[in-house]
Amino acid sequence: DSLGIGEEAALVDAETGEIMGIIEISEKYKIDRDFENSHVYRTTDPKHPGVAKVNEQAAVNIAGRVRALSEGVYPEKYKDLYLRPAESRAVFAEKGWSKVAAFQTRNPMHRSHEHLAKIAVEVTDGVFIHQVLGKLKEGDIPAEVRTEAIGAMIDNYFVKGTVIQAGYPIEMRYAGPREALIHALIRQNFGCSHLIVGRDHAGVGDYYGPFDAQHIFDELWPGALITQPLKIDITFFCTKCYGMATAKTCPHGKEHQINISGTKQREMLSKGEPIPPEFSRPEVVEILRKYYASLNK
């Protein structure tokens, strides 16, 4: 609150103490938490992880032009994944890709994710597997293991040159539909024409309807976003379809789907139990199994 309009302030990483940038303050206002929460998160429930973050913020918000001084640990720590927007656009131009679908993930990819990406490969020039770098939740697979697992899937199950693996620093806020919009806007900067938006994209709990994050794109005014959603329903292996399917193409019902929850996967992988090939690729399973075995030591 001691800072005035027109003044400059250093932006410091609270964890490392590093000065990340300088903000030229052009606006200053008292935070209205209920207003912000109900508009961004569609709820004021303090149990919502995004609402909880807003509620922890200081009482005054500042806004203004930012000059970045540092990109933090990312360019060094994630050398093979880190791509700046100008760099990804250059890669797409070099490959002659004009229609590019971004796939946002913070997890290793099983067959359900592969199917999403492959539907996108069919209708675009290529897919940009764009991973969340940065803070992880307890129990999440670390970035280097995830990268290796995704790499094994790309090498063994995709046609060479149809997929690019990359990463960018962002924290999940679980704002569902609103977060889908910012995910699309970010991909617009990275040069992607499409963002894959699945069921309950960036959702948490029961705060959003399964297709809210798809519908919100239809409410935008024309030209609001260049990057468009590639809307796909939930994906799974169906034993009656005898192959991968989505809720839009499979009429058979849940009892025929092969699905394993995240918790169950971790348990099975830790115990060395076999993961069915309908759910995950053996090359991917092997990498995850090694990781969990290293934790048990």
Next chain:
Amino acid sequence: DSLGIGEEAALVDAETGEIMGIIEISEKYKIDRDFENSHVYRTTDPKHPGVAKVNEQAAVNIAGRVRALSEGVYPEKYKDLYLRPAESRAVFAEKGWSKVAAFQTRNPMHRSHEHLAKIAVEVTDGVFIHQVLGKLKEGDIPAEVRTEAIGAMIDNYFVKGTVIQAGYPIEMRYAGPREALIHALIRQNFGCSHLIVGRDHAGVGDYYGPFDAQHIFDELWPGALITQPLKIDITFFCTKCYGMATAKTCPHGKEHQINISGTKQREMLSKGEPIPPEFSRPEVVEILRKYYASLNK
């Protein structure tokens, strides 16, 4: 040649003798077979079935406004399939479909065709399975058996309301890329936003490159066609992918693909040999098997 500009002539069905319509002659010219063949078929080889048809035509072509008097046998003979363009557009409007992909077929659908249609279902509001009615080639499955087989696939493997089965009278000319354009134009009249264009669409022999019928759409001037191609590569079951795939999504090579030629299928079905579920749906196989059994009697 005895007809003059401004005169009217009756258009008679050579097979039935029925008067189909009246043409008001506004243009008359001597046919230049080589010119027409090389532009439409990209060849003057008389072994090409389309070229052969042109070569059988009379020496003079007439053009002009046509008034249709009859739709022939189609509305009666194919009651359940026959849909006029105004009718299909009304059906799409009623269902709220704005993005509709047409799938052109003159054969029963196996899993490779199902996969094409399902990719289309993912990215559109629905698929219009639009069958060729009319003259068949020796060995082709008759329309009523084909309809029943396609119906069995739709009923058992598609989500209700995502697919419409219909038919229209047309003869194949095997003009490859040029025929893809007229197929798209026809679907534009029927209210479809897209036409599925697979590998070697409407091709025959080695006259066209596998993607000529996809590339020709890129050579059109802007606005030439409203209906756009939904370009999909060849589809198949791959044992390494352990599911359906296309040449754009599967890196594994032909030795892992389960494919049965049309000739081989007929032989297996006639002899009652099992058709693998990777290739065709059992519900479809049963209908075809019954048909071939009835031929053997």
